[in-house]
Amino acid sequence: MQLSEHPAVVRLRAVLPVAGEIVWAAGSLWMSSTLLHNWPDPYGYWRDTDPFAYVLLALVYLPLVLRRRHPVAVLLNTGLWAGVYFTLGYYHVVAACGLATALYTVASACPRKVSVRSAAGALAVLLWGTRLAEPGVVPMSMAFVTVATVVCWVAGDGSRRLRELTRQLRLQQEEKARRAVAEERIRIARELHDVIAHHVSVISVQNGLASYVLSSDPPTARKALDTVGDSAREALTEMRRMLLVLREDGPLPGPEEDRGPVAGLAGLDELVRRVGAAGVPVGVRVTGTPYELPPGIDLCAYRAVQEALTNVIKHAPGARTTVQVHYGADEVRVRVGDDGSGRAPARAPAGPGGAAGQGLIGMRERATIYHGTVTAGPVPGGGFEVGLRIPVPRPGGEDAHAVRTRRR
Template sequence: MSPRIRGLLAFRAWLKARPQAADALFALGLLLVGLPQLFLEELPTGADYDHFRDPDVWSGLLVVVVTMSLTWRQRHPLPVLAFIIGGELVMAVAGYPPSVPDVVAFLIAVYSVAAHRGLAQSALGGLAGFVYFLVYLILLPVPTSLPVVVTDCALVVGVWVLGRNLRLRRAYFAELEDRAARLERARGTDARAARIEERSRIARELHDVVAHHVSVMTVQAGAARRIIDRDAGSAREAMSTIEEVGRTALSEMRRIVGVLRTDRDAEQAGRELAPQPGLGDLGELLDHVRETGLSVQLWIEGEARSPSPGVDVAAFRLIQEALTNTLKHAGPQARAWVRLYYGDRDLTVEIEDDGRGTATFMADSDDNPGHGLVGMYERVALYGGELRIGPRVGGGFGVRARFPLEA
């Protein structure tokens, strides 16, 4: 790009940022074109033109003042139109003939009222300008034919319509830009909400995986430590369970965190994005829990049906979290029961134990609820279910949740 074109573009940007300066330069250009014509062009001879005075310094000064008022046409269009009409009336009373600068300034003032003000003010300004122009043509001492009057009045109306259309067009484009900005903000808000929801889901999944498997590993490690001297075989079996559970935990963590990666190949993605566990994996979960020494029994009532995938995962994670809490707080001699009730439209899940850790569990939850209880409530509420958590009649603790089969 040449320096001249760059300079022109920079000057254009400067004028666009300073509309008042651009209007002042336009008025100066109009005067440079019109003033020489005003003083150099001679008036036609004849009795009709004897009423006009020859242009002089005062007429030139009036034309300059009227034309330069266009500098404020965008900020104060109605006052500028009134000022121009008043200036032209003064020149008409003084007997000066109309000139190109003041006529063009009047038309631009009518256009500015229509282009920069609402319908009420623009209609008022347009009507005032039209009436003034029509009366001025009729009272002009020069004979004017009807077609000329109609044509000149149509010019005033056309200028006003042009300004009004441009204002409506600007308003339309402004509305489109505002709508696009609102949609962009809404899209950003939705994206942030989706990220927050996804982070919360991942945090719940990680908590469920880590809490359950680490609890199993802790219990097995404690049991192995106590019996390693007198029963080395059982201690080795406990160590094997710890190893297996640790590998399972790492595998599940890799699968959960794998959804955050973007640069994995198809084979790796297939391994990391394996299906989430569901009620079909409940037997394996209970076997892991039983290996810790906790006695767990399972009852299934009603006609077993496959719930929706989300409910399937949520019910499994709820049972996993409840049994993890039982391992933590119920004590070494506790027993646990898991019941599944399949109704016509819903699935009820109950996890109860007869342990002595109710007070400890509730106290810990009040002080620092963490992800456990919060995750339970969020999972159940997410699929339109109901959850009740509290002490069990006769001792122990109970968790009861009801899920709609189709969430």
């Protein structure tokens, strides 16, 4: 348990503010009473000090204990008894501090509309008290109490605004934290889907094939089981890499090679081989001059191909499939289409108005991060096609998204 959460510390934090208010009120009353008792009055400017003067000072200062709980009521009480004190002609300065403290509290705790009216009322009481000033200094006394009132109000209002800004900042930070958690959950779900769905689909198909030909064709069954083992190991490797990325604040165990390489289009041949072993013939066509893609874009393109081929395995096993990768000057385009042979029950269209599975949703989310677009849907003559287009920032130039944005 942290020290700040200890019950004794919690109780102490709750008691300290109350104790502070009591000390403040009692100390202010003591200093004011002492000043009233000791202030010289050789010319008889003020009424002689009597017990009632001390009673009025107590009525001015002691209620300040409740000033934070009931700021307006305390200010009204303080202003009332200070006005009575001034009207009776006692030495006026000693009562002014209590009224200033109450005004500051109202300005720091209440809306500006309330605090402005309170400041006007407090100023009126203080100006009434200045009539008791020594001859010749009344104008200066009036100017002083006016400036003091304005300063107390500005200080209190500034404290209120600072507290509101602090609260808004805290709320914004909490909202950012909630958004960050939601985004991280989506990212984890997307990574888990991309890592698991493909390999599990391959394992499921190959396991079914091995079970079917286990007795009649042992070599084929053995090959299928080998593919199952390879897919399981690759899934574990990608899972390990993903978990290490997600655990950024933890130590990286093991040597670098244990983390496994980050997936990208360089692993396209291995992906095609694995899908081909699952019974889906895949042809690959690369156009343009290949160049090194940024890691995020490379992974996004690879996941798009992986998800599209996984959908072929699930929905159109045995369909002839083509993967096209085009390296443009400022973009990379990927298309994965099948001819529709061996199609399972119809897939839901994934166009702008259609429903899409979690894989296509994740694909679109990845593409959006890099200002890319995804299209998916049936094609004329049968079959299904998934397309991805992502602008690629090149050294010494601008990416296509930036250029289009500037032209608008």
